[in-house]
Amino acid sequence: MKSNRQALAWGMIASSVWGAFAQECTTSGGLWNFTSQASVDLVTHNCTILNGDVTVSPSYSGSLTLNNITNITGEIYYYQNQTVDLTSVDLPDLLYAGAVDIENTPSLTRLSAPKVTEVPDGVMVVIIANSSALVEFEFPELVDTNGVILFANISSVDLTSLESTQFVSMAGTGDGIALDFPSLREVGMLDLVLSFSSFSAPLLETIGTSEGLATGDGILLWSSGDPVDISFPKLTYVAGNIQLSENINSLSVPLLTTAATTTNTSEGGMAIYPAIPFTVDFTSLANASSILLDGNISSALFPVLETVDYIEITSTLPFNCSSYDAVQARAETTAFADKWFCNSTYTNTTSTTTKATKSDAGRPVPVGVGLSGCVVAAMVGLLGLSLW
Ligand SMILES: *[C@@H]1O[C@H](CO)[C@@H](O)[C@H](O)[C@H]1NC(C)=O
Ligand SMILES: *[C@@H]1O[C@H](CO)[C@@H](O)[C@H](O)[C@H]1NC(C)=O
Ligand SMILES: *[C@@H]1O[C@H](CO)[C@@H](O)[C@H](O)[C@H]1NC(C)=O
Ligand SMILES: *[C@@H]1O[C@H](CO)[C@@H](O)[C@H](O)[C@H]1NC(C)=O
Ligand SMILES: *[C@@H]1O[C@H](CO)[C@@H](O)[C@H](O)[C@H]1NC(C)=O
Ligand SMILES: *[C@@H]1O[C@H](CO)[C@@H](O)[C@H](O)[C@H]1NC(C)=O
Ligand SMILES: *[C@@H]1O[C@H](CO)[C@@H](O)[C@H](O)[C@H]1NC(C)=O
Ligand SMILES: *[C@@H]1O[C@H](CO)[C@@H](O)[C@H](O)[C@H]1NC(C)=O
Ligand SMILES: *[C@@H]1O[C@H](CO)[C@@H](O)[C@H](O)[C@H]1NC(C)=O
Ligand SMILES: *[C@@H]1O[C@H](CO)[C@@H](O)[C@H](O)[C@H]1NC(C)=O
Ligand SMILES: *[C@@H]1O[C@H](CO)[C@@H](O)[C@H](O)[C@H]1NC(C)=O
Ligand SMILES: *[C@@H]1O[C@H](CO)[C@@H](O)[C@H](O)[C@H]1NC(C)=O
8 A cells, every 4th residue: 555655765885084984865756745844754753865756745835955965966857837934944964956947935044054055057036926035046166066046036145166157146135145256266247136235356357268058158137236347357358238226336357468359249249338437447458349339438548458349438527538639549440440430419408429431231139137126037037048
């Protein structure tokens, strides 16, 4: 007679070094489908390694804590259509999981895996409901993962050890959170559409050089919070778009030499739409595909620019376009001489200072900037296309 209870098969591997046991457990069908914390505890009392996938039933309620479990060989997930009243997910002993994918959990306030170092197929939290709950996201030891996606309102993010990943995408309102990526060296794409109060990525050198990235990848930063300064002190290379919008004071990219040259520039490039007076100094930028600066641009310098497909600067502030004569003269040695456009639309003067340009036929269409909803939709689309 079959019982509904999960059949546990035991494998005991003595670890002479630690004097402890690794207990590997398997279940029929390879799916641990828990209905309550009590049913979880029955398993975690005897197991350290769970073979297969871990999920909860839609009737699960409250917190989920997997004590003792160091390895989930498959995925820990919830992605039924129905929402589940899961309030927190704690994985205190976990070192490894194939993937972490928590969706449709409007009450979720925490996803925490303080020891996990490796999640090869990525980590994802998607709150598919109008949840005002703020999620604390804690993966301080995570070094390597395919990607991190948070579509949620976020109270804090800890990705202190993350060094390399295909993408980091976050969209939600957040609450003026600090976004720090102290260990990040390379990322395929960095999309952050939320309210952040500070940002740092001190070691980030390259964006978008990994294989298999779609056009439009690169940097997208859209902050609805207080004005923030964005600095990438080590960034040298961006393959893809750089798109900044809304409340960003300044962009510092002192070592950036190359931007957006490997994508089809008809579909993107660099697009910056500041709502507040914005300064940028592309001190080292030599080669770029397209550059759009539109809005409250107070200063934008390109001292060493060599080649560019298209530049358009439209400032709502008094802006001296003749400051680009020298840059333009240099660029006129390239095939893109007719792709320069500078226009101050500041209205307190009798004359606008206008520089050059024949047509804007080559004007690239920026991807997904401006409306957060569109950005989220684009990101979800991207998720479907390139992740799972
Ligand atoms: C963790 O495993 C140990 C050893 O098997 C056990 O004594 C303890 O109760 C387990 N903890 C939980 C929360 O199940
Ligand atoms: C866990 O192990 C104990 C003895 O070590 C056993 O009595 C108990 O039935 C086991 N629990 C499960 C769910 O198999
Ligand atoms: C888990 O079990 C519940 C019933 O308790 C069921 O509704 C749900 O579909 C199961 N989940 C999966 C992924 O099979
Ligand atoms: C966890 O399990 C996976 C899959 O079996 C294995 O590749 C990995 O090495 C294990 N990790 C740890 C820390 O036990
Ligand atoms: C889940 O919802 C989507 C969209 O509402 C629907 O297309 C799909 O058929 C649903 N799947 C299941 C298993 O109910
Ligand atoms: C979210 O709220 C909006 C407006 O209040 C409503 O139209 C929409 O159906 C809600 N969505 C969900 C998934 O509850
Ligand atoms: C974030 O919160 C706002 C309002 O509090 C809500 O409208 C929005 O749907 C929430 N977003 C998510 C992803 O839950
Ligand atoms: C670039 O993209 C545009 C618009 O999608 C397309 O018409 C054009 O053929 C593409 N060019 C190349 C070289 O792929
Ligand atoms: C520029 O900033 C001023 C005030 O700082 C604001 O009123 C105006 O709307 C901004 N322009 C744009 C295009 O965001
Ligand atoms: C810019 O591009 C030109 C032509 O492809 C190349 O010779 C030069 O080295 C590039 N400059 C930098 C700083 O990458
Ligand atoms: C400058 O921008 C304004 C507002 O977009 C536009 O009306 C004007 O025609 C532009 N000037 C030139 C020379 O394109
Ligand atoms: C507009 O121009 C007048 C006269 O030059 C000057 O007094 C005033 O400060 C200007 N206003 C702004 C907002 O720049």
